[in-house]
């Protein structure tokens with residue numbers, strides 16, 4: 013039995029409907045699920061099954077069309093009513109770190125500068141220490157003064173992960189984080205997620221087509237046509 017107090021994200025009958033001309037696309041079609049603090053969850057399913065849409069809804073990057081979305085006990089969306097924008101911005105900033113398939117590094121900034129880019133709240137000296145600690149954790153210490161073009165794909169994705177963690181999020185969201193990597197680099201990223209989850213207690217939700225990566229997550233959630241199966 014799950015205890016609602018442990019739910020960091022909770023969704024009930026959540027829907028996202030895109031309207032394209034006269035067509036209504038039920039991208040997320042009535043999903044109910046809970047994510048507990050410390051969970052490591054992988055969303056899998058065929059192309060177009062709604063994985064990215066669901067991830068964006070959970071990460072408060074996109075607005076649901078119906079249902080209920082609760083994050084850390086606060087209603088982000090409840091049957092047509094939204095949390096106010098200021099609260100939402102704070103939630104996105106404080107709670108979530110985001111990693112995407114394309115790494116989105118700034119080409120003119122060094123690895124260290126890229127990691128520090130979103131740094132927001134605490135003192136610069138502390139952020140600097142956090143960046144060094146993350147670089148160490150992700151095997152990037154020897155690359156800190158390099159530019160992205162001097163890195164391998166796997167290293168670029170590790171920089172993107174460090175950058176997603178610089179503000180100490182409680183939930184890491186990743187969409188196809190190994191989509192642009194070969195199998196060896198993918199394995200390295202997979203090991204890093206496991207380590208972050210196990211050793212740092214980070215809650216991780218990712219979307220992947222990579223079987224090994226999905227297998228390494230504690231929970232696998234399969235989607236088809238916007239529904240859980």
Ligand SMILES: Nc1ncnc2c1ncn2[C@@H]1O[C@H](COP(=O)(O)OP(=O)(O)OP(=O)(O)O)[C@@H](O)[C@H]1O
Nearest residue numbers: 030031032037039058059060061062063064065066
């Ligand atoms: N902005 C949008 N406008 C209209 N339809 C959209 C939009 N984004 C996604 N869709 C549609 O919603 C459905 C779900 O898309 P989504 O991107 O969530 O799938 P996915 O499971 O992430 O697929 P993939 O594995 O290819 O990334 C698809 O039918 C897609 O065409």
Ligand SMILES: [Mg+2]
Nearest residue numbers: 063064065219
């Ligand atoms: Mg997708």
